[in-house]
Every structure is written in C-alpha cells, then in structure tokens.
Amino acid sequence: MSEGQEQTDLDLVRRIKADDPDAFEQMVERYHARIYSLSYGVLRNAEDAEEATQDAFLTLYRKIGTFDDTKKFFSWFYRVALNNAYSRARRRPSLPTVAIEDYLPRFRSDGHLAAEFPDGSIPVDDDAALRELAGRAEGFISELPATYRDVIWMNDVEQMAPAEIAEVLEISIPAFKSRLHRARLYVRQRLTEISTPPARVAAGAAAPSLTSERTNRPARENP
Amino acid sequence: MKGPGESPENGAAPASNPCGGTARDSAESAHDEITCQKLILECLLDYESGAMSADDRRHLERHLDACPPCGNFLTTYRATGKTLQMLKPCEVPAALARAVVAFVRSRSGRE
Numbered sequence: 001m002s003e004g005q006e007q008t009d010l011d012l013v014r015r016i017k018a019d020d021p022d023a024f025e026q027m028v029e030r031y032h033a034r035i036y037s038l039s040y041g042v043l044r045n046a047e048d049a050e051e052a053t054q055d056a057f058l059t060l061y062r063k064i065g066t067f068d069d070t071k072k073f074f075s076w077f078y079r080v081a082l083n084n085a086y087s088r089a090r091r092r093p094s095l096p097t098v099a100i101e102d103y104l105p106r107f108r109s110d111g112h113l114a115a116e117f118p119d120g121s122i123p124v125d126d127d128a129a130l131r132e133l134a135g136r137a138e139g140f141i142s143e144l145p146a147t148y149r150d151v152i153w154m155n156d157v158e159q160m161a162p163a164e165i166a167e168v169l170e171i172s173i174p175a176f177k178s179r180l181h182r183a184r185l186y187v188r189q190r191l192t193e194i195s196t197p198p199a200r201v202a203a204g205a206a207a208p209s210l211t212s213e214r215t216n217r218p219a220r221e222n223p
Numbered sequence: 224m225k226g227p228g229e230s231p232e233n234g235a236a237p238a239s240n241p242c243g244g245t246a247r248d249s250a251e252s253a254h255d256e257i258t259c260q261k262l263i264l265e266c267l268l269d270y271e272s273g274a275m276s277a278d279d280r281r282h283l284e285r286h287l288d289a290c291p292p293c294g295n296f297l298t299t300y301r302a303t304g305k306t307l308q309m310l311k312p313c314e315v316p317a318a319l320a321r322a323v324v325a326f327v328r329s330r331s332g333r334e
Contacts (some may be wrong), residue, residue, distance in 0.1 A: 018290050024249065024324070024327070025324055027326050028320050028323050028327075029320055030324055032315070032319050032320045033312075033315040033319075036313070036315050036316075036319060037312045037313055040313045044255070044314070046316070049313070050316060050319060050322070053319065053323060054322065054326040054327070056274070057323045057326070057327050058326065058330055061327050103291060104264075105263055105264075105296070107258075107259060107260040110258070110260060111258025111259060111260040111262070112258060112259045112292075113259040113260075113263075113292045113293065122299055122302035122306065129308055130305065130309055131309055133245040133306045134306050134307070134309035134310050135308075135311060137303075137306050137307055138310055149325050154305075156304075156308070156310065157310045157311070157312055158312055159312075177268055177269075180268065181264075181267065181268040184268075184300065184303055184304070184307070185263075185300075187303055187306075187307065188299055188300055188302075188303035191299075191302070191303055191306060192245050203232065
C-alpha cells in the first residue's frame with residue numbers, strides 16, 4: 001500500500017488524532033475509492049454509495065480517538081464503512097434475496113449428481129457475450145443474501161485478499177471459503193440457465209461448449 | 224454473520240486431506256473414493272485455487288476423468304470464474320475525494 005515516502009496508515013491516524021487536516025485529506029485520498037466500492041457492493045446504487053462514503057469518513061473523523069493503534073487500521077475502517085452501508089441499506093425498502101440452497105447442485109443419496117446437466121454452456125470464448133454475462137452476473141450477485149454477496153463481491157470484484165476479507169467480516173477462513181464457493185455455485189447455476197439456448201435444453205444436450213477447457217488444467221496438475 | 228446452512232464453519236472441516244480417502248472410503252476402489260458431492264461441494268474451490276496437494280489433485284482428477292457430469296460441472300464453474308473476472312470495481316466519481324473532505328469539514332466536531 002505504501003509508495004515511496006508515503007506514510008503508513010498508522011502515521012496518518014496519529015496525525016489525524018492530533019488534528020492535522022492534511023493527514024485527513026491524505027487518508028481520504030488513500031481510501032475513498034475502496035470505501036466507495038465497498039459501499040457500492042452493499043447498496044448497489046451510486047448515489048447511496050457516495051453518501052455512505054461521506055458518512056464513513058465522517059465517522060472516521062469523529063471516532064478516530066476510539067481506534068486502538070495496535071490493531072490494523074484498514075480492518076477497523078472497513079468495518080466502520082460496512083456497518084455504515086448496512087445501516088443505510090436497512091433504511092431502504094428491502095429487496096428480495098434468493099434462497100441459495102435452491103440453486104445449489106443436487107445429489108443422490110450415494111453422492112452422485114442427481115441429474116445430467118442440460119445447462120453446461122457458458123460461451124467463454126466470446127468476449128462480447130462474456131461481458132454481457134458479466135453484467136448479468138453482477139445482478140445475480142446483488143440478489144444473494146448479504147453474507148454471500150459481500151464475500152464474492154470483495155473477493156472476485158474488489159480482489160481483496162482472503163485473509164483481509166475474513167478479518168473485515170470477522171469470520172474464519174473456512175467460513176470465508178464456504179461462502180465464496182456457494183456464492184460462485186449460485187452464480188454458475190444462474191449463468192448456465194440464461195446462457196443455454198432453449199433448443200439445447202429441450203434436446204437434453206449435456207455436452208458443454210467448452211470441453212476443451214477440461215484439458216486445460218494447470219500444468220502442475222499433471223506431474 | 225453466519226450464512227444459513229454453510230459448512231465448514233470455523234475450522235469444522237476435516238483436519239487433513241479433506242478430499243482424499245476417508246475411513247469410509249478406504250474399502251472402496253480408488254476410482255470411487257470421491258463422490259460428485261464431495262468433489263463439487265468440498266473440493267472444487269481448493270482445486271481451482273491451487274490450494275491442494277499433488278496427491279489430492281490426482282485423486283480428484285481420477286474422478287473427473289471418469290465422471291462426465293463432474294467434468295461438465297468443472298467446465299461451467301471455470302467459465303463462471305472467467306465471467307466474474309470481467310466484472311470491474313465500480314467507477315468512482317471523479318470529484319468524490321473533494322466532496323468527502325468538504326462534507327466532513329462542514330460537519331466536523333468530534334465525539
């Protein structure tokens with residue numbers, strides 16, 4: 001995070017506590033984009049995300065005295081921003097969320113997949129189609145319950161490190177992985193549903209359009 | 224913040240070799256040791272992220288090679304990952320930093 005002579009978060013925190021206005025501006029410059037993006041992930045609306053970002057920094061300014069300098073600043077501030085966004089989200093009419101279990105794969109009692117998948121097609125070789133699907137995927141993410149939505153948003157869109165996400169959300173790494181995987185399974189199911197031509201479904205075609213991908217495993221998988 | 228029905232939670236996963244043979248599997252042939260359910264629900268994330276030993280990977284791949292539905296599933300799971308990679312963090316308003324500083328200054332006053 002630090003570049004050249006840039007100060008550490010903790011340096012800035014100490015200067016903000018000492019009422020240094022330049023330090024506060026530097027903190028805004030450093031974190032406003034990430035806080036905006038984090039807020040947008042929860043609120044899904046630019047105007048709300050902008051206001052939530054302002055509120056998060058106001059809270060930072062007012063509550064900085066309560067921050068324990070021995071802790072990591074970013075996780076404290078991300079929690080502040082997340083709570084802020086959650087609180088703003090609660091004041092709005094709530095949007096329906098999906099029951100993720102309804103979209104997870106089903107298995108027979110012996111552990112085998114319950115049915116052949118007639119939906120095994122996502123056109124990954126077509127960039128334009130993929131971009132369109134990505135837009136739909138964002139919509140599917142927004143339908144997820146917050147516990148899943150925030151994990152997949154932070155990991156796959158914000159590209160935050162798993163350890164950071166687990167710390168900010170105050171969950172274990174196994175819980176993080178479980179939520180991320182389930183969220184991806186949900187998005188996978190929804191994407192395959194919308195990207196498979198009805199004729200193929202009707203014909204019960206099970207072969208994916210990407211069979212070549214199966215053999216495209218990382219080299220170290222085939223030592 | 225716990226999600227409904229999620230697992231494993233708080234390190235509840237098997238301590239080691241989560242995708243390899245278990246006592247229950249040991250009597251079965253090597254090709255049958257991993258079920259579709261175990262592969263898809265418990266192993267796929269680690270397999271795709273590279274967080275799996277070479278032995279476990281080979282173990283999993285024996286199932287993948289012998290099970291077309293799981294092969295299909297892996298293909299679409301990877302395609303989903305590729306789709307998600309195309310999502311970019313949302314565009315941040317150009318004047319946001321200035322607006323934040325002005326907003327906080329207008330309301331400054333610590334608790």
